[in-house]
Amino acid sequence: xxxxxxxxxxxxxxxxxxxxxxxxxxxxxxxxxDDAAVVEPVRGRVEVLTTDAVVEGxxxxxxxxxxxxxxxxxLAVNLSDLAAMxxxxxxxxxxxxxxxxxxxxxxxxxxxxxAAQAASHRVHVVGGNLTRSPGPLMIDLTLAGSVKRRxxxxxxxxxxxxEIYVTGTLGAAxxxxxxxxxGGAVDExxxxxxxxxxxxxxxxxxLARNRxxxxxxxxxxxxxxxxRRIAEASGVGxxxxxxxxxxxxxxxxxFTSRCVDPVEATLQSGDDYxxxxxxxxxxxxxxxxxxxxxxxxxxxxxxxxxxxEEMVWRRSAGDPASDRPLPAGYSHFR
Amino acid sequence: xxxxxxxxxxxxxxxxxxxxxxxxxxxxxxxxxDDAAVVEPVRGRVEVLTTDAVVEGxxxxxxxxxxxxxxxxxLAVNLSDLAAMxxxxxxxxxxxxxxxxxxxxxxxxxxxxxAAQAASHRVHVVGGNLTRSPGPLMIDLTLAGSVKRRxxxxxxxxxxxxEIYVTGTLGAAxxxxxxxxxGGAVDExxxxxxxxxxxxxxxxxxLARNRxxxxxxxxxxxxxxxxRRIAEASGVGxxxxxxxxxxxxxxxxxFTSRCVDPVEATLQSGDDYxxxxxxxxxxxxxxxxxxxxxxxxxxxxxxxxxxxEEMVWRRSAGDPASDRPLPAGYSHFR
Numbered sequence: 001x002x003x004x005x006x007x008x009x010x011x012x013x014x015x016x017x018x019x020x021x022x023x024x025x026x027x028x029x030x031x032x033x034d035d036a037a038v039v040e041p042v043r044g045r046v047e048v049l050t051t052d053a054v055v056e057g058x059x060x061x062x063x064x065x066x067x068x069x070x071x072x073x074x075l076a077v078n079l080s081d082l083a084a085m086x087x088x089x090x091x092x093x094x095x096x097x098x099x100x101x102x103x104x105x106x107x108x109x110x111x112x113x114x115a116a117q118a119a120s121h122r123v124h125v126v127g128g129n130l131t132r133s134p135g136p137l138m139i140d141l142t143l144a145g146s147v148k149r150r151x152x153x154x155x156x157x158x159x160x161x162x163e164i165y166v167t168g169t170l171g172a173a174x175x176x177x178x179x180x181x182x183g184g185a186v187d188e189x190x191x192x193x194x195x196x197x198x199x200x201x202x203x204x205x206x207l208a209r210n211r212x213x214x215x216x217x218x219x220x221x222x223x224x225x226x227x228r229r230i231a232e233a234s235g236v237g238x239x240x241x242x243x244x245x246x247x248x249x250x251x252x253x254x255f256t257s258r259c260v261d262p263v264e265a266t267l268q269s270g271d272d273y274x275x276x277x278x279x280x281x282x283x284x285x286x287x288x289x290x291x292x293x294x295x296x297x298x299x300x301x302x303x304x305x306x307x308x309e310e311m312v313w314r315r316s317a318g319d320p321a322s323d324r325p326l327p328a329g330y331s332h333f334r
Numbered sequence: 335x336x337x338x339x340x341x342x343x344x345x346x347x348x349x350x351x352x353x354x355x356x357x358x359x360x361x362x363x364x365x366x367x368d369d370a371a372v373v374e375p376v377r378g379r380v381e382v383l384t385t386d387a388v389v390e391g392x393x394x395x396x397x398x399x400x401x402x403x404x405x406x407x408x409l410a411v412n413l414s415d416l417a418a419m420x421x422x423x424x425x426x427x428x429x430x431x432x433x434x435x436x437x438x439x440x441x442x443x444x445x446x447x448x449a450a451q452a453a454s455h456r457v458h459v460v461g462g463n464l465t466r467s468p469g470p471l472m473i474d475l476t477l478a479g480s481v482k483r484r485x486x487x488x489x490x491x492x493x494x495x496x497e498i499y500v501t502g503t504l505g506a507a508x509x510x511x512x513x514x515x516x517g518g519a520v521d522e523x524x525x526x527x528x529x530x531x532x533x534x535x536x537x538x539x540x541l542a543r544n545r546x547x548x549x550x551x552x553x554x555x556x557x558x559x560x561x562r563r564i565a566e567a568s569g570v571g572x573x574x575x576x577x578x579x580x581x582x583x584x585x586x587x588x589f590t591s592r593c594v595d596p597v598e599a600t601l602q603s604g605d606d607y608x609x610x611x612x613x614x615x616x617x618x619x620x621x622x623x624x625x626x627x628x629x630x631x632x633x634x635x636x637x638x639x640x641x642x643e644e645m646v647w648r649r650s651a652g653d654p655a656s657d658r659p660l661p662a663g664y665s666h667f668r
Contacts (some may be wrong), residue, residue, distance in 0.1 A: 029380060030488055033550055033567070035418035036384035038486045041375040046363060049461060050370035050429040051476055057468035093385040095429075095474050127383060134391035135469025140429050142385055142476040152372045154364055208495035218369055233367070 001084035002016035005107055005202075006100025010130055017106065020192070021113040026090075028126055037126035039091060047147035048087035052077045053292075056136035056139030061210045064180040068105040069195040071113030079121060079199035080273040084218040086153040086208020087145035089121050089201060093130035097138040106258060111137075121201055150207040153216035153277070158234035160306035162214050162278035167200045169218050170223055171251030171262070174269030179254065187250045195274040203294035204275055216277040222269040224327045226276040228311060230304075238304035238326065240267070243317055267313060268327045278304055340434025350442065352427075354449040355459050362460055364424075370482065371460040373425060382421035386411045390470035398514040403529040405447030408473035411554060413455060413533035414607040416429035418527075418552040420487040420542020423455050423535060427460035427533055430439035431472040444473075455535055462496055485542040487550035487611070492568035493639035496548050496612040499621070501630045504557055505585030505596070508603030511642045521584045531607040537562040537628035538609055546620035550611040558601040558661045559612040564643060568612075571644030572660065574601070574636035577651055601647060602661045612638055 002215045005013060014032065024031045041047065054074045056062060060068075075092070094114070096105065102279040118125060123143070123163035176194030199218075207213040215234055217226045223240075230237045242263045254260040263300075279287060289300050302313075315322035339347060348366065358365045364372035375381065387409045409426070410609075419471060428448070432441065452459060457477070497530075510528030513520040533552075541547040551560045565572045574665055576597045585603075589596040613621060624628050625632050634649075649656035 017546070029483070030486060031418075034488050034490075035415040035550075036382045036421065038419065038481070039383065040483075041381055047373050047381075048370045048376055049425075049427060049476075050477070051375065051461065051474075052463050053429050053431060053474065054468065055465050056432060058466055081369040084363075084373065087370065091383075093383060093476055095385050095387050095476075097387060097389060097472065097474075129385050129387055129474075131387050131389050132625050133389065133470070134393055136467070138431065138472070140385075140387065140431075140463075140474040142383075142429075144425055146374070149363070149374075152364060154368050155598050156368075198608050215637065216369075 003104055004096050004100060005102045005104060008104070009225070013130055013291045017111050022119055025124055028124060031126055034177045037330055038097060038128060042146040044091070046152065046247050048076070048082055048145045048147055048152065049142065050078055050081040051140065051142040051228070052081060053138060053140040055138045061181070063103035065195065065222040067109035068113030070139065071110040072196050074141050074222050075114050075117045075123070076197045076199050076273060078141045078219040079201055080220060082145045083145055083199050083201045083204030083211050084153065084216050084275060086151055086204050086216065087147040087204055087298055087306050089123045089145040091124050091126045091144050091246055092118065094125050094294055095140040096128065097131045097133040097215045099133045102137065110137065124308040147208060151211065151212055152206070155210050155215050155217050155230050155233035158215040158230055158236050158278040158304045160236050160304050162280055162304040163284065163300050164238070164240070164276065164278050164302040164304060165300050166223065166246065166276050167203050167298055168271050169246045169248040170274060171266035171269045172248035173197060173271035174265070175248070175251035175254040177271060190248070190250050190254065194271055197271060199273055200275045200296055203290060203296050206290040207277060207296050210286045211278060212283060213277040214280055218273055219272045219274045219276055220270065222268050222270045223276060227326060230278065231308065231311060237307040238302060239305055239310065240313040241317055241328070242313050242315050244299065246297065246299040263313065264327060278307055338434065339438060340433050340435045346558050347464055351445050354445050356453055359458055362458060365460055373460060373551050376424070376480040378505065379482045380486065380622055382416055382419050382479045382481055382486065383476065384412055384415040385474065385476040385603055386415060386587065387472055387474040389472045399529060401443035402447030405444040405474065406451050406530050408475050409448050409451045409457070409644045410473045410531045410533050410607060412477040413535055414552040414554060416477055416479045417535045417538030418487065418609055419481060419551050420485055420538050420570040421481040421551065422539055423457045423477055423479040424564035425458050425460045425478050426452065427476040428459050429474040430462065431465045431467040433467045433471055435561070436471065454456070480484055481542060485545065486536040487538070487542050487547055489551050489564050489567035491551050492549040492564055492570050492571050492612040492638045494638050496614055497631050497634050498564035498572070498574070498610065498612050498636040498638060499619065499634050500557065500580065500608050500610050501537050501632055502608045503580045503582040504606050504608060506582035506604045507531060509582070509585035509588040511605060521588070524582070524588065528605055531605060533607055533610045534630055537624060537630050540624040540628050541611060544623055545611060545619045546617060546624055547611040548614055550609055553606045553608045553610055554604065556602050556604045557610060561660060565614065565642065566647060568638070570634060571639035571641040573639055573644065574660070576647050576649050578633065580631065580633040597647065598661060
């Protein structure tokens with residue numbers, strides 16, 4: 001009985017993967033098994049496309065990341081990008097690069113993590129590619145969705161005076177990763193936030209539909225990074241009010257126990273996959289519906305200013321003397 | 335002065351890549367630099383999507399594959415999949431997984447190989463992803479194109495009696511690879527066919543537009559593999575007439591010098607990226623325009639039979655006693 005992917009043919013592997021996927025939808029004219037997929041576009045909407053890879057040793061560590069979490073993450077990071085555009089996800093192309101020695105059970109678990117999340121967002125895997133890896137395991141996913149032409153959210157629409165919001169809480173994923181990597185006691189909530197991030201698809205859709213947000217980005221590389229990118233794309237300055245930041249309680253405890261400033265640590269923390277967005281003050285009432293149906297808290301954390309050089313977080317409300325520069329973003333390459 | 339990609343930030347790398355790409359087209363509503371790309375669909379056509387990765391040590395060997403050829407190949411293998419569907423290519427998402435020690439000059443050359451081919455097929459790179467690799471270099475590309483709904487070519491339309499055709503010649507790429515890997519004398523034509531494969535985009539488009547082909551596939555994994563897949567998807571048998579096979583002359587000489595049957599070797603040879611397609615005999619006249627404007631020779635090599643178990647090549651015309659079984663296809667995993 002085969003127990004490693006290297007024992008199976010490409011066709012057997014594809015069948016094994018396909019068993020876990022949703023049945024083909026009517027708009028899929030040609031699906032898995034031909035040279036390419038053929039799909040009917042969504043009428044009256046524009047297409048939103050993104051691609052993101054998760055690589056062993058860079059984005060996850062197999063020693064403490066269960067295979068299901070790897071599959072979950074590969075889809076979540078892409079869903080999060082579509083959420084930030086206000087798009088409804090629709091289909092995925094799945095490119096797997098697998099070491100020959102990967103146990104088949106781990107492949108199954110990985111695919112199940114991906115498939116479960118795909119099912120819950122009604123994302124159909126319409127095609128993909130399988131390749132042997134001479135090194136690390138990799139999942140590269142391309143996700144396509146759609147949005148009404150005038151409703152797509154971008155990073156560039158913020159104006160001075162716009163209020164800055166985030167969904168959910170921040171910092172727990174980074175704390176979870178630190179705890180898992182340290183190998184000691186692990187807070188289950190934090191570990192879960194790191195291992196199974198939930199993309200804010202519903203909140204993104206509602207922000208776009210209600211035209212509530214002037215700009216939006218997802219926080220894959222941390223709040224400081226997201227704030228800097230919105231500021232740069234929109235040509236505004238940023239002031240975050242530290243006391244407003246929705247720092248996860250357990251994360252706050254963890255950072256404090258490590259003698260790290262929890263605000264600074266949280267601003268730099270990656271892997272949150274929350275949405276950061278800006279709202280014109282006069283349109284603030286539009287957030288009510290997003291809050292009611294988006295399934296996640298929305299918290300005002302600061303304001304866009306008319307001084308693009310100004311990139312600060314304020315420790316004490318109303319006290320400019322307590323301003324600190326926003327930490328730099330995270331770079332994968334330097 | 336930085337000379338390795340690991341010395342650059344993600345943003346610097348993106349700028350470096352973007353400099354070589356086509357300017358954004360009017361249908362690209364949001365391009366590189368946001369969470370995802372937003373594109374206007376092509377009116378009155380359906381979408382064709384494919385993804386294919388090239389991985390160092392699996393699909394290319396950096397010792398004898400120049401960086402420009404790696405970039406060229408990454409796009410060509412995907413273009414070939416769209417060609418096999420009869421689709422017009424339109425946009426690409428480029429996912430690069432790069433070792434930190436890759437010299438910047440090699441990245442530039444790789445991107446230039448990809449960009450040159452993208453420009454010649456008017457393919458726009460609308461987004462992508464950059465990741466550090468802890469191991470091999472990888473380029474994963476997703477390509478989207480379009481085709482008229484009723485004109486998409488698939489693998490499943492062949493019927494008994496349909497004639498089987500291929501574009502161009504076969505075997506040169508495999509001979510080129512063998513020669514390059516052996517490190518001795520190299521025939522320039524064969525090496526070029528391996529290093530810079532030309533996807534048959536124009537021929538595929540014409541086959542679809544003229545409704546000339548009943549089925550089509552590209553020969554990335556060799557003619558035998560392509561024939562088996564058409565046969566299986568269409569439920570027909572296959573008989574190839576060996577004397578008709580357009581074996582490349584230099585490849586024939588190479589295989590013969592290695593004491594390998596050139597027909598058998600050619601049927602098993604991968605990397606040709608020619609199109610294999612079937613044609614109803616009464617529609618054969620439709621090939622004239624494909625031949626005239628497709629920029630490549632079309633050669634009849636056999637026939638589909640009504641015996642699905644029959645998968646043979648015939649050594650001597652008209653002599654069933656000279657039938658040999660078609661070799662098996664190539665599998666990346668076993």
